[in-house]
Amino acid sequence: MYLSRWCRSAAFTKANSTIITRHASSQPRSRIHLPPPFPVIESCPLPTCACRPAPTNLDIDREHSLNGTMAVYAEQVLVSTGRDDWKSRIEEEDEADFVRELKGLLGRGGKFCDPYYNIALTNSSFSPTDPSSGTSAYLLPSFLYVPAIPTSKSSIENFVKAFLQPADLHNTLNVLSPEQKKLLTGDPSLQQQFLKVVDVDDILVLICGHNGRDRRCGIMGPLLRSEFEEKLRMKGITPPTGTPVQGPHDKMVHSARVGLISHIGGHKFAGNVIIYLPPSMKSNALAGTGIWYGRVSPEHVEGIVNETILGGKVISSMFRGGIKKGGELLRL
Incomplete structure (x- = not known):
């Protein structure tokens, strides 16, 4: 499940149209094929x-x-469920409060929807640390493991701000108001609210x-x-x-x-x-x-x-x- 790429607003539509106009050209461009930067x-x-x-x-x-x-993504949230299979839409699982809330915040029309910063939301068969303490998730390629994410709405919003938003927005989002920009920009100081986060x-x-x-x-x-x-x-x-x-x-x-x-x-x-x-x-x-x-x-x-x-x-x-x-x- 990929979030953020489907969200739209009047400001985002204007920004996108600017990109299309700026890069439109009737002349083909030659390409230099460089070797990949890895073996x-x-x-x-x-x-x-x-x-x-x-x-x-x-x-x-x-x-x-x-x-x-x-698919293009900035971060993959890998939710530990301890199960090998799920319903076709993982947010329809009975115990999917975290997934449903996260999708609502980052998906189409969501509070934190950013069309230039796509988040992949995926279930995994890995076991959670302690289900009674909240959801456990890997963040990749940040290579972090968050063992306990409380499933309250405020905690999940803080999780998004702490780990899943960029430090700097795409330059085409300069059309947004300062309040909108702040809403879509990460706040790493909130990471201290999540205990025992470890490097993977x-x-x-x-x-x-x-x-x-x-x-x-x-x-x-x-x-x-x-x-x-x-x-x-x-x-x-x-x-x-x-x-x-x-x-x-x-x-x-x-x-x-x-x-x-x-x-x-x-x-x-x-x-x-x-x-x-x-x-x-x-x-x-x-x-x-x-x-x-x-x-x-x-x-x-x-x-x-x-x-x-x-x-x-x-x-x-x-x-x-x-x-x-x-x-x-x-x-x-």
């Missing part, structure tokens, strides 16, 4: 050991280019397994989760115990959390996998980034573990896009 290999290496068989009865799009099919030091492997939305991901998700867990374990990368806690960031071998997530777009490209490599992986060229892959099958998992998670290389044939801290997008 790349063309295709995924063949597996060297046995892997689970891939389903053969899924309608997977294998024709269109994957590059650039990742684990590798995160997120696999769309949203069967309630599309059977292709519903079938591929659990299969890929088992494959990733096995192939990571073979490399000595094991799951951490419990939910994230603050710890040292100079480990030579990181632990990895592998989980299922809700809809991220592109079901026709199943399996869809997002890999977040923490900034503490200093020797990895992709440290501090999120890498999106599509058309992932079990036979690709060993190669992804070796080349991307351990080797810091993007596999271009499967690459949907990427993101760095601060919202900088990665493209081939």
Whole structure:
């Protein structure tokens, strides 16, 4: 679920029309193709050991280019639900007060709607720290874990202001009043209201397994989760115990959390996998980034573990896009 890109107001419409006019041109522009600012290999290496068989009865799009099919977003809010599947619209779940309120604030017509700062709101199978204390969520690619977000309206509004708004607005929003600008600008001082926020030091492997939305991901998700867990374990990368806690960031071998997530777009490209490599992986060229892959099958998992998670290389044939801290997008 992607929020903010659908919101509109008279001021935003005026700003958008200004952009269109400014960039309109009858003359084509030449483009200089520069190499991507990260290591790349063309295709995924063949597996060297046995892997689970891939389903053969899924309608997977294998024709269109994957590059650039990742939705544009500044931050992904990954909600810990402890469940493997959800209703097609995650806000319709019985215990989705946090998701519903957040969508209301950031979505179309919402109080904090900013068309230039898109937030991805996603459920995950990771267990919350303490459900009685509120919602637990990962913030990526900020690589933060917030263990307890109270579900009152005022607390969720403070959460948005503390973590999910930019320090500076897009320059086309200069047409807004000072009050409107302040409403859409973040206030990091509010972060102190949220206790025990920690830096994420684990590798995160997120696999769309949203069967309630599309059977292709519903079938591929659990299969890929088992494959990733096995192939990571073979490399000595094991799951951490419990939910994230603050710890040292100079480990030579990181632990990895592998989980299922809700809809991220592109079901026709199943399996869809997002890999977040923490900034503490200093020797990895992709440290501090999120890498999106599509058309992932079990036979690709060993190669992804070796080349991307351990080797810091993007596999271009499967690459949907990427993101760095601060919202900088990665493209081939």
